[in-house]
Amino acid sequence: MRLGISVLLQLSAAELGRLITVPEGSGRRLLTEQLAERHSAVHERPAGNGDINAWNNSIPVVVEALLACGLDEVVVQIEVDLPHTNSAVDLVLCGRHPGTGADSYLAIELKQARHAVVDPRCPIAVDLGFGNGKNKLHPVRQIQRYCEYMIRYISHLREHDGSLHGVALLHNARDPDVEALFDLPENDYGALYTLDDLDRFRRVLTSLFGPASGQEAATALARSRQNPLLKVTDVARQRSVVGGGLVLLDEQHMAVDRIVRHLERTNPNGALNVGLFAADDTPGQRKRVFILRGGPGSGKSAVALELQRALGGRNHEAVLASGSRAYTETLREIMHSSARPRHTGDKKRSAKWIYQYFNSFTRSAPDSIGTLICDEAHRMRRTSTHRNTPKELRDDDRPQAAELLRAARVPVFLLDDHQSIRPDEVGTAGYLRNLAEGLGHQVEVIDLEGTFRAGGSKRYQAWVQQLLGLGVSDPVVWRPDGRMELLLADSPAELEEFIRACGHEGFTARMTAGFCWKWSNPERGLLVDDVRIGDWHLPWNVKPTHSVPNAPTASLWSTDPRGIDQVGCVYTAQTFEYDWNGVIIGPDLLFRDGRFTVNRSASCDPAFNRTIPDDIVRRCVRNAYHVLLTRGVVGTVVYAVDPETQSALRNLITGTIGLQDYRHSRPKLTAEGPQLPPAYREHQR
Structure with a gap:
């Protein structure tokens, strides 16, 4: 279990008071210089x-207020990271309550804005006058959500x-000047x-x-146990629990609130509690389409489930399709x-209705679904035609996205532009926007910029895109950031042993691979060890059309x-x-001349038949590895x-796996590297 929090700098108010002075001839305070050095190092x-x-203008206001109140010994934590994310609280003050003597904390969000x-x-979306044209989450709601998030994940x-x-x-x-706030x-x-x-x-x-x-109090917070990140399945299980679900942050919370309020204004049946803004929209207005775009771990699926839960709590029909x-x-x-007991049948029918597939709406009447939440919309296909499509519909070339747009009064799409993995998957923000606008709909694109995976490491996400040629620059050496651990195994057997060791220690852990080995049907009720590398072998996961004991x-x-x-597939x-x-x-992705290239002939994916152009195959293979490399929360x-690719990766990935002896116990494989993530270190104690 990971420990507490990490901060950029922690000092008492008295110590900070000595650092907020400005040296003669300098435009920066001593504190600002120290924080800049710390930031560069971290x-x-x-x-x-x-x-x-x-740092230069806002922090001194708080320090001077503490000193003026005689609170010299209150500890100030600067830039406190929120667990599992790339978000941070500007300041957390730590001290003793004047009445009870118990630990007491104040989280502060600092804003230099003069107007709002x-x-x-959407009353929680505000323009603070910084000239970038983008609304931000209301600062009060922002700090409220940060506090709720800290309480959920920090046990103390x-x-x-x-x-x-x-x-x-x-x-x-x-x-x-900020009256509306x-x-x-x-x-x-x-x-x-x-x-x-003041x-x-x-x-x-x-x-x-x-x-x-x-x-x-500051030490107790730093040493407090940090709860594991809620997975998508955890959020789904908690949909009916009071206080369950995901604590949405920043643009995630703003996006859900924006959609819910749009429904409050436009719902014709009055099922939602109509808020203060019922007059904003007029009858007969164009359909509004919401596109929520975000990278791996940006919380797209959790946002989809939270939106469905929020709407269900307001007695509004919301179907989630994928x-x-x-x-x-x-x-x-x-x-x-x-x-x-005795309600299983009803529950199964309900589950089949509220969780559907993209191709389930070919015959749906226009606007027959209240809100249709299309998660994993990058997997949208050109058409819904498949082998079981009725003959009378088989020649219908209507885009699958058009069917979804027609069926829903409020369509919501959540997607990643780099996760389409089959040749006929066309779901990108640009494609959906053009199609929806061509049908006369209004479109609103919202970018989910945070990350709840890879320890909140934005650096890791950028590194993977650079590695695979999905970014704007060539691959670079991974620089550990203390959030995400990246390791290179020397063999598949070593990788398997390490993953199993993680599983035995209470982590969730899985192995995946590129689709470079055949995928056999079970034989005599057993899986076939199709994934073979030298003497090492394991089976693929069970095929969707089969079941295997154990x-x-x-x-x-x-x-x-x-x-x-x-071994799981993409x-x-x-x-x-x-x-x-x-x-x-696998051998379908080779590192040559300083970058990865796709070797089409090594792929065993049946989707890549001879009619599929090479550029489509290259896109799908790169995107598939983009998916596989971004599933990890800890490492x-x-x-x-x-061999040549493995050799190149040795130069790009500094972390390795090695045998270590803990407390004179039997040596075992463990992570080795310049910065092990706290979550892994704690399990070794």
Whole structure:
């Protein structure tokens, strides 16, 4: 279990007070210089102007307020990372409550804005006047969600109920210039303070902190157990639990709220509680289509499930569709497995209705579905025609996306432009926008920029895209960032042993491979060891059309513990995640002359028949490995079958696997590298 939190810098208010001075002839405070050095060391890149200005202008306001209140010993944590994500809280103050003496914490979101305009369509979307034309999440709602997220994932805060509070501090703004921001309800996790409210802000500080040292409270937070990241399947299981589901952050929360409020204004049946903005939309307006675009681990599927849960709680019909059999069948299994005795049949029928496939809407009447949430929309196909399509519809060349747009009153698509893995999959934001606008619909594209996978490492996501030639630059050496562990195995046997060891230690762990080996039907009730590399061999996961004793079905391979005994293919791994991710790069992807090239002849994917152009095959193979390499939450271990490719990866991946002896026990394979992720270190203690 990973420990607590990581911070950029932690000092007492008194220590910071000595650093907020500006040396003669310098435009920067001593604190700003120290933070800039720390940022470069931790992130291996210079701090941006926004960070520099915030450190130089915003932090001193809080420090001076603490000192003015006699709270010199309160500990200030600067840039506190939220577990499992790339988001961070600007400041967390740690101290002792003046009344009870218990640990007390205040999370602060600092904003330098002087003006604010609220989007009339969505009161939690605001323009803070920075000139980039993009709305941001309301600062009060932002800190409220950050506090809720911290309580969910940091055990010390959850075990000490009421110890955490939050505020948004707009220290440059006057009340009249941000008047619209005050309309959002405040609570203990988020209240708004401006330049006109500094006296009130100081009273908040004295109500939460006494003069005692905050070092023990800060240490308790740093040493607190960090809960594992909720997987997609966890979110699905908690859909009916009060307080369950995902704590959405930043643009994720804003996107869901935007869609829900659109439905509040336009729902013709009045099933939703209509809010203050019912007059914004007029009858007969054009259909609005929402496209939510994000990379691996950006929370697309969790957002889809949370949106469906939120709408269901408002008695609004919401159907979730996908092109993935594994994803759809897993969601159905989760739902009907919770049925009470004698209600299994009803639960199965309900699960089959609310979780469907993209090709289920060929005969749907226009606007017959309230909200149709199309997850994994990058798997959208050109048409819905397949081998079981009725003869009268077989020649219908209508785009599959057009059927979905027609069937839903409010269509929502969630996708990644780099995850289409079959030749006939066409789902990109550009394709859907052009099609929808051509049909006369309004389109709103929302980018989900955060990441909830790979330890919140944006660097790892960028590295994978560069490695596979999906980015704008050539492959580069992986620089460990303390969030995501990347290792190279020397053999498939070593990779398997390491993944199994992770599984025995309580992690979820799976092995996957490129589609470079045949996929046989079971023989005499047993899986065939098709994936063979030298003397090493393992079977693929069970085919979707078969079942095998003591092995999970294809749909459940990623979530059933028995899945660790097989090698998964991209079709069963897509959408899901697990803590440790083992990836075998087959001979269909070769590293030559400084970059990866696709070797079509080595692929065994039956989708790549002779009629498929080479450029389509290259796209699908690269995207398939993009999927496989981005399933890991804690770490990823790679092995390449081709010797030249394996040799090249040794130069790009510094982390390895080695035998280590822990406390004189039997030596075992463990991760070796310059920076092991805390989540893995803790399991070794």
